[in-house]
Amino acid sequence: MELALVIAVVVVALTFDYTNGFHDAANAIATSISTRALTPRIALIMAALMNFVGAFLGQEVANTVGSVISPEIGTHGLVIIMSGLLGAITWNLITWYYGLPSSSSHALIGGLVGAAIASGTTVKWDTVLEKVVIPMIISPLFAFAAGFGVMLAIMWIFRKRNPHKMNRNFRFLQTLSAAAMSLGHGLQDAQKTMGVIFLALLAGDYVDAGDGLPLWVIVAAAGAISLGTYSGGWRIMRTLGRRIIHLDPARGFAAESVAASVLYTTAFVWSAPISTTHTITSAVMGVGATKRFSAVRWGVAKSIVAAWILTFPMAGLVAAACYWVSHLLIEVIP
Template identity: 80%
Template sequence: MDSTLALVVAVVTVALVFDYTNGFHDAANAIATSVSTRALTPRIALGMAAVMNFIGAFLGQEIAKTVQGVISIDSSSGHENHALVIVMAGLLGAITWNLITWYYGLPSSSSHALIGGLVGAALASGTTVKWDVIVEKVVLPMIASPLFGFGAAFLVMLAIMWIFRRRNPHRVQRGFRFAQTISAAAMALGHGLQDAQKTMGVIFLALVAGGYAGADDGLPVWVILAAAAAISAGTWAGGWRIMRTLGRRIIHLDPARGFASETVAAGVLYTTAFVFEAPISTTHTITSAVMGAGATKRFSAVRWGVAKSIVAAWILTFPMAGAVAAFLYFVCHVIFQLP
């Protein structure tokens, strides 16, 4: 096996490890509210989320194309190994930040960790970063999606409260507990649609860098299958620390508010994927929607101190993952004895 092929295999392996960590890091996105309201048991919720994540990965390739286009690597003859090291360092930076935030139970964005890692490694290597793509497809949606998620969930919950204002509260909540099964499934499907594709885009970037695919080729079926399986397995492994933060520490949700937040978040995921081709953070979207739906009780019901620490993690994710990736680029540069 020549050195370039060995590096391609190594990068694909690391990408699938990232996909797995993405799955268990973000498992809470789809099921925390359903579990906390007792609409679903933890294992049933995880199994459903794993299956829907797998299916969602096959629904499109728009996000994968956006991710592979955030940096412009030189894959010409003689530069393959250097290009692959850039991709590997970006992935390792994202994995490191994912594990740090998972350990502390902070629902940060795996998506922004990945893109931040790629950008950090690219800058360290002197590689061109496509800032227009970063601003249009990453930064603006990063700001807009949580704001919209908060506002829309707040309004949807107000509408639910008005529509069912004269109904028996116990029966209403029991009905929404059943409805949460559907909204949680929709959320998990959207998570697979968004996040599995990000790994597909990185794997394809590695194949192009190694000379095993052309930039205009379609995604190989094995790439889709591998990414779908990895994120599904990671989801099944669970993310209990983050689930506790989303489901209970921000606010104690009831089934109606859980349904409102999941429905709004799922809608945002589908819209940004199919309409804007933007790799948004499922974590940001569902967390802000939970806050918006919860704020209809009263604004003081939301534990804003916890929310503040989550927002801090959001802000830090892109630069910290980038800084770690930049450091690891230099480490990999030495290990692989690149010129």
């Protein structure tokens, strides 16, 4: 029973990783496609490859995700992790259907916390507060302000240059910034799935708490998110690329550069699993506001913010419901 559950949890975790990829594909490439710096197919291939590479750059975020809850060893612990994943996947699919760029990261952690609360399992609230809640608030605010500031600097530095020539140069630079953003997405989001798989192996008593991530876990998570990224996510691309604001190449470059910098800093310095979606969307709003504040479609932005606020609790509620149902269907070993 336990081996079958471990395999099932790993499969569901990789499914989540795949949905994370197509749900968040827009994060890295929507702005590049909307400014015609890259064609959709080339952008998706590049994003998928960079996602794969980024997954191998560290394990700090995976360690944080793996320490959010403390499931017991055995069937009960595996059911909790499975329920958390199902809650996250369900919320991902709902927001994808409506084209809202919500956070897969917060859906995953919200799902794990919701299932843990429903089961009476220990939640490490200090880790949730320090590594999830505080970065969740700070990272989009900083990305908005930094995007606004960087774009003002670009406008001032290149104010006397030929606009047509500068657009051509920034389209080229957007290739680099989109690649950097995709690398940061792999660094952040693939590691979250690795952390969940490690939790499942821990609950199945196949690893010890102090062990490193097995290589097959890293490769599997990297491959799943890359395949998901290549599958696209056109609904959310339209929201990020055009519905919030029509971007020019300079603004696209500024938004991607700021977002990528935030992803690397929080992963390597803070070990915090922040939302790539929150970060790039806030940066897009920030650079867009340099045209004039009315240029940003704040009605769309309000819907996105509402999805952000709802993600953590809604994924948690769905995960709790999954746990209660599974409790009735599976004989749980205490």
